[in-house]
Amino acid sequence: MYLCVCRAVRQSEVDRAIDKGCMTFKDISDQTGCSKECGQCAQTVKGYIDQRFDTPAMGSLRLVG
Numbered sequence: 001m002y003l004c005v006c007r008a009v010r011q012s013e014v015d016r017a018i019d020k021g022c023m024t025f026k027d028i029s030d031q032t033g034c035s036k037e038c039g040q041c042a043q044t045v046k047g048y049i050d051q052r053f054d055t056p057a058m059g060s061l062r063l064v065g
């Protein structure tokens with residue numbers, strides 16, 4: 001599933017960025033290129049990131065940025 005249509009960034013790419021240690025929206029945007037064009041995907045990407053970090057395995061870690 002694409003999270004960012006402009007840059008063709010898939011959910012799996014965001015997952016990989018997180019797995020490599022990206023912890024903020026900016027880190028993930030810099031790593032994948034998402035939200036670097038129209039920006040309409042920003043809330044979707046941020047929501048997905050929040051969802052990933054809200055999993056029990058990640059505890060209560062919160063993202064900023």
Ligand code: FES
Pocket residue numbers: 003004005006007034035036037038039040041042
């Ligand atoms: S949809 Fe992501 S920058 Fe346009």
